Structures are given as structure tokens and as C-alpha cells.
Amino acid sequence: MDLDTLKIDLKGLKEGLNSFEFDLDDAYFKAVNAPEVSCGSVHVSLDIVRTESDYFTLDFHEEGTVIVPCDLCLEDMEQPFETSQRLEAKFGIEYSEEDDLVTVAENEGILDVTWFVYEFIVLSLPIKHVHAPGKCNPAMIKALEEHSATRISEEDERKPIDPRWEALLKLKK
Numbered sequence: 297m298d299l300d301t302l303k304i305d306l307k308g309l310k311e312g313l314n315s316f317e318f319d320l321d322d323a324y325f326k327a328v329n330a331p332e333v334s335c336g337s338v339h340v341s342l343d344i345v346r347t348e349s350d351y352f353t354l355d356f357h358e359e360g361t362v363i364v365p366c367d368l369c370l371e372d373m374e375q376p377f378e379t380s381q382r383l384e385a386k387f388g389i390e391y392s393e394e395d396d397l398v399t400v401a402e403n404e405g406i407l408d409v410t411w412f413v414y415e416f417i418v419l420s421l422p423i424k425h426v427h428a429p430g431k432c433n434p435a436m437i438k439a440l441e442e443h444s445a446t447r448i449s450e451e452d453e454r455k456p457i458d459p460r461w462e463a464l465l466k467l468k469k
């Protein structure tokens with residue numbers, strides 16, 4: 297998709313309701329260089345109401361599926377989600393964000409919602425995401441268990457020597 301379509305020309309909007317639809321795909325997630333989500337398929341509807349006094353209310357609705365690593369086996373898994381969020385915007389001298397109110401530089405009049413859309417998706421994902429029971433990759437689970445087992449025994453070996461023993465060893469020398 298063309299990311300420029302997520303740059304909303306507020307000045308060009310008519311008073312009242314303006315509706316937009318976007319379909320985000322893997323190219324979107326690559327383009328935002330997303331840390332948590334690297335691919336997915338998401339439908340976004342955005343309703344913007346412009347008042348006579350140039351105040352903007354943006355209602356986002358996003359739903360779809362993103363690919364995230366499973367917390368248990370670390371393999372990719374599909375995480376479905378649905379979320380609605382609201383932003384408000386007005387014109388000002390320069391760009392700033394305060395809570396859910398965005399001030400857009402009036403001489404440009406453009407509000408880029410690319411990153412907002414991404415944040416809303418990530419906020420709506422459950423903190424813990426795991427495969428359905430039995431759907432984890434068994435080989436990965438086994439490898440991870442073995443790995444954590446070796447880690448523990450290495451820690452045992454690194455335990456500091458009892459200071460009394462250390463004193464005795466010195467005496468021997």
C-alpha cells in the first residue's frame with residue numbers, strides 16, 4: 297500500500313463527516329519498521345468530523361490479524377484483534393501531541409496517522425500471546441527447556457567458593 301494515503305490533509309477535508317478506509321499489509325509493517333509486529337493484515341476505518349471552528353475528531357476502528365512471536369515457543373503465531381480509538385486534532389503554530397490531542401502546524405495542515413495506527417494495534421494486543429493449547433512447536437519447546445536446564449547448571453558451577461574453604465586452600469599453599 298502507499299503510505300502517503302495515511303497522511304491526512306486536514307485542510308482539504310470538508311466540514312462534517314469524512315470517511316476513509318485503509319488496508320494494511322506486510323509492506324506497511326515493514327515501512328513503519330515495527331519493533332513488535334513485523335507483518336499482518338489489518339483493515340482500518342477512519343471517520344473524521346471537522347467542525348466549523350476547525351476542530352477535528354478522528355475515530356479509528358482497526359481489525360485484523362498480526363503475526364507475533366508466541367511467548368512459549370517463540371514461533372510466529374497469528375493474533376487476531378479489534379480496537380477502536382479516538383484522537384482529536386486542531387491547528388496551531390507547530391506540531392505537538394498532548395494526550396489524545398494533536399496540534400498540527402497550520403501552514404502544512406497534514407496529520408500523518410501512520411504511527412498512531414501502529415500504536416493502536418499494539419495497544420490492543422494481549423500482553424501475553426501464546427498458541428492455542430497443543431499448537432506450539434514441540435521441537436522448539438524441547439530446545440528451550442534444555443537450554444534453560446543448562447543455564448541453571450552453569451550458574452551452580454559459578455557459585456562463589458565458601459570463604460572458609462578459600463582460607464584453608466591458602467593455608468595449604
Ligand SMILES: [Zn+2]
Pocket residue numbers: 366367368369370371373426427431432433
Ligand atoms: Zn507457541
